[in-house]
Amino acid sequence: MAFLVSVSGGTARSTVLRTSTKPNGIEGAKGVSRASVKMSAEAGKTSFGFENVRGRMMNLIESKVAETRASAQAWTSENGNVLSSDNAKVATMALLSAMVFSCAPVTPVLAADTATSPTIMQQSLQVADKETSASAKTQLADNGQQKNGPQRWRYSKFIDAVEHDQVEKVTFSADGQRLLAVDVDGNRFRLDALPNDPNLLKTLTEHKVDVTVLPQQEENGAVSFLQSLIFPAILFGGIFLLSRGQGGGGGMPGPGGMNPMEMGRSKAKFQLTPETGVQFADVAGCDGAKLELQEVVTFLKEPDTFSELGAKIPRGVILEGPPGTGKTLLARAVAGEAGVPFFSISGSEFVEMFIGVGASRVRDLFGQAKKNAPCIIFIDEIDAVGRQRGAGIAGGNDEREQTLNQILVEMDGFEGNNGVIVIAATNRADILDQALLRPGRFDRRIIVDLPDFKGRVNILKVHCRGKPLGPDVDIEMIARRTPGFSGASLQNMMNEAAIYTARRDKTEISMEEIDDAIERVTLGLERKSQAMSEENKELVAYHEAGHAIVGAMTPDYDQVAKITIIPRGGAGGVTFFAPNEDRVDSGLYSKQFLESQLAVALGGRLAEEIVYGEGDVTNGASNDLQQVSRIARQMITQFGFSEEIGQMALDDSDPGNPFLGRQMAQGGAPMSMSLRAQVDDEVRRLVKNAYQRARTVLLENRDLLDATAKLLVENETMSSEEFQRLVATYEKVEMMPYSPL
Numbered sequence: 161m162a163f164l165v166s167v168s169g170g171t172a173r174s175t176v177l178r179t180s181t182k183p184n185g186i187e188g189a190k191g192v193s194r195a196s197v198k199m200s201a202e203a204g205k206t207s208f209g210f211e212n213v214r215g216r217m218m219n220l221i222e223s224k225v226a227e228t229r230a231s232a233q234a235w236t237s238e239n240g241n242v243l244s245s246d247n248a249k250v251a252t253m254a255l256l257s258a259m260v261f262s263c264a265p266v267t268p269v270l271a272a273d274t275a276t277s278p279t280i281m282q283q284s285l286q287v288a289d290k291e292t293s294a295s296a297k298t299q300l301a302d303n304g305q306q307k308n309g310p311q312r313w314r315y316s317k318f319i320d321a322v323e324h325d326q327v328e329k330v331t332f333s334a335d336g337q338r339l340l341a342v343d344v345d346g347n348r349f350r351l352d353a354l355p356n357d358p359n360l361l362k363t364l365t366e367h368k369v370d371v372t373v374l375p376q377q378e379e380n381g382a383v384s385f386l387q388s389l390i391f392p393a394i395l396f397g398g399i400f401l402l403s404r405g406q407g408g409g410g411g412m413p414g415p416g417g418m419n420p421m422e423m424g425r426s427k428a429k430f431q432l433t434p435e436t437g438v439q440f441a442d443v444a445g446c447d448g449a450k451l452e453l454q455e456v457v458t459f460l461k462e463p464d465t466f467s468e469l470g471a472k473i474p475r476g477v478i479l480e481g482p483p484g485t486g487k488t489l490l491a492r493a494v495a496g497e498a499g500v501p502f503f504s505i506s507g508s509e510f511v512e513m514f515i516g517v518g519a520s521r522v523r524d525l526f527g528q529a530k531k532n533a534p535c536i537i538f539i540d541e542i543d544a545v546g547r548q549r550g551a552g553i554a555g556g557n558d559e560r561e562q563t564l565n566q567i568l569v570e571m572d573g574f575e576g577n578n579g580v581i582v583i584a585a586t587n588r589a590d591i592l593d594q595a596l597l598r599p600g601r602f603d604r605r606i607i608v609d610l611p612d613f614k615g616r617v618n619i620l621k622v623h624c625r626g627k628p629l630g631p632d633v634d635i636e637m638i639a640r641r642t643p644g645f646s647g648a649s650l651q652n653m654m655n656e657a658a659i660y661t662a663r664r665d666k667t668e669i670s671m672e673e674i675d676d677a678i679e680r681v682t683l684g685l686e687r688k689s690q691a692m693s694e695e696n697k698e699l700v701a702y703h704e705a706g707h708a709i710v711g712a713m714t715p716d717y718d719q720v721a722k723i724t725i726i727p728r729g730g731a732g733g734v735t736f737f738a739p740n741e742d743r744v745d746s747g748l749y750s751k752q753f754l755e756s757q758l759a760v761a762l763g764g765r766l767a768e769e770i771v772y773g774e775g776d777v778t779n780g781a782s783n784d785l786q787q788v789s790r791i792a793r794q795m796i797t798q799f800g801f802s803e804e805i806g807q808m809a810l811d812d813s814d815p816g817n818p819f820l821g822r823q824m825a826q827g828g829a830p831m832s833m834s835l836r837a838q839v840d841d842e843v844r845r846l847v848k849n850a851y852q853r854a855r856t857v858l859l860e861n862r863d864l865l866d867a868t869a870k871l872l873v874e875n876e877t878m879s880s881e882e883f884q885r886l887v888a889t890y891e892k893v894e895m896m897p898y899s900p901l
């Protein structure tokens with residue numbers, strides 16, 4: 161079997177051809193990945209010219225991140241719907257490399273669940289996708305490709321592009337921590353966690369970059385940032401601030417008034433809201449999503465300017481995320497910010513209609529929308545109609561398919577710039593028909609995840625507005641106590657508190673009512689997902705940090721894409737790793753990689769052990785431990801990775817292996833008792849070795865472990881970049897290479 165491994169980093173691209181047929185063709189695999197790291201390092205050096213070692217190291221890390229991201233992106237875009245298809249092998253490969261360590265302090269998610277549950281797996285991939293798409297696209301862009309979602313840029317690369325007049329437009333988040341840039345070709349780039357660069361604004365102005373700042377949220381830091389922008393804005397001109405308020409932006413005049421609304425035909429089932437009145441400031445805790453949607457707002461406000469600039473016109477946007485995270489609210493806010501009408505319909509309403517009605521409703525809806533352009537069409541629960549065609553559980557649903565087809569026809573029929581943008585919402589993007597996600601249709605996917613601590617503070621502020629609060633009410637404390645709550649649960653909780661207050665004949669909501677309300681909502685949530693106590697938080701943080709650090713300190717291991725300790729789906733926390741291109745392409749995993757994987761899986765439990773002592777480890781790692789023994793067994797019985805046992809496939813009748821599939825387990829020789837014992841010994845040896853290596857690396861990087869856990873407790877999530885920064889600051893020792901005991 162021959163395959164291509166593309167090596168890329170920064171500007172350098174080259175291709176390495178390798179042939180191999182056996183899974184134990186490890187030498188080749190190693191060679192390739194070394195080569196790719198080296199190439200990336202070279203690329204990093206030439207494009208940035210950092211002279212010091214640290215700089216080079218960071219470049220190397222970044223290139224490596226970019227590399228793995230590219231693969232994650234390429235993989236997801238090609239195989240986006242792999243989960244619901246029967247293409248189990250690809251899914252297996254992806255899962256193996258995008259290894260997810262989701263660990264629950266109380267109810268562990270079984271490994272089998274992780275592998276078979278499309279939701280969890282999709283979550284992992286989505287997060288990988290979300291967190292990783294960016295740099296990946298920097299590379300895809302080199303090929304002239306731009307897939308959905310903005311790419312992520314390094315700061316230095318961004319400045320470089322600005323200085324070369326490659327950047328057209330920049331939108332800052334209200335707090336000034338992130339920005340979205342659009343280059344001259346209309347490609348979008350994202351930068352998170354901006355450094356404090358006093359010259360940034362000057363550079364932007366000098367190069368005539370359009371600067372927009374998102375409306376400010378009630379965050380303190382934002383004020384000074386805004387002020388710091390306003391001042392030079394007067395000096396340099398050419399910058400306009402988007403002010404919150406009637407009609408939105410300064411700068412260029414938007415289409416002030418709305419088209420007079422023609423009443424929808426009476427049979428029309430969709431809702432039309434001429435003016436939603438919702439602003440971005442009403443949606444809190446999803447700055448990333450707002451940043452991306454700002455472009456849609458700009459387009460709706462000034463469609464002509466937008467297309468004159470040659471920017472790529474947005475068509476369809478999919479908002480995906482758990483229930484109650486504010487997807488509908490965001491869509492309404494886009495309409496509100498742009499001052500355009502909002503058409504909405506729910507996917508499930510289509511399905512309830514009589515045969516033939518769905519498609520004509522779609523025609524109606526789009527017809528009305530075009531007449532009222534610019535406007536937004538919002539389709540809630542798009543999965544109800546947008547599920548893969550021909551994959552219906554009850555033998556397919558013609559009505560649904562016709563409705564879906566009609567939506568596709570309408571979206572394809574958008575000529576040039578007709579000012580209609582379709583926003584769809586779903587919490588099951590994994591089951592969507594791929595046709596929906598093609599370019600020109602819903603080619604932008606925006607993740608709206610559960611809010612982290614800061615997000616919850618902001619959401620609470622929104623929902624405390626206009627409510628009489630007692631002097632003892634501390635919003636930050638409420639936010640600390642409500643991890644795992646969505647925006648809707650928080651709103652619900654505040655309403656409950658208000659009801660308790662009224663019942664108790666009080667005039668102000670006090671902490672007492674809020675406590676009761678939190679308890680009540682938590683009880684409701686607990687049935688669905690794991691609610692997390694304060695004490696658990698630190699433990700989960702150490703556990704996840706353990707996985708991440710062992711992964712990061714392992715040469716050639718997959719990149720950490722995101723760490724979170726927000727409880728979800730029964731898991732206390734999750735560490736996501738982005739798959740690596742070589743491995744995904746080939747589906748081959750070297751012995752070295754699998755050994756590292758053992759160590760990474762053990763890292764969580766080990767961190768607990770190191771920090772709290774052996775007596776205090778929790779059963780939250782049972783999922784990890786299952787993964788460990790499964791991987792180790794397979795290495796010995798199926799991949800012939802043991803010298804003792806040799807290169808033969810054995811029938812290790814481990815029932816239903818969700819990871820590598822039965823096909824690999826087939827055809828093995830039955831095992832004698834003595835062989836079984838030998839296998840057990842070998843498995844134990846492998847695991848013990850991995851355990852030792854992971855333990856050493858965690859002990860020697862204790863500072864990094866503490867720093868990571870601390871930040872996780874504070875923020876609940878950590879991006880790849882944030883983690884890399886910690887690694888760069890604290891890292892001491894890499895994991896030692898495998899040495900047989």
Ligand SMILES: Nc1ncnc2c1ncn2[C@@H]1O[C@H](COP(=O)(O)OP(=O)(O)OP(=O)(O)O)[C@@H](O)[C@H]1O
Nearest residue numbers: 442443444483484485486487488489619647648651
């Ligand atoms: N980020 C947020 N900021 C402020 N309020 C929020 C936020 N998220 C949710 N809410 C509150 O919860 C309500 C329900 O949210 P919304 O309907 O937008 O969620 P959704 O993601 O569309 O949920 P579903 O998937 O169940 O349709 C909103 O009307 C709002 O009051």
Ligand SMILES: [Zn+2]
Nearest residue numbers: 261263764784
């Ligand atoms: Zn774990």
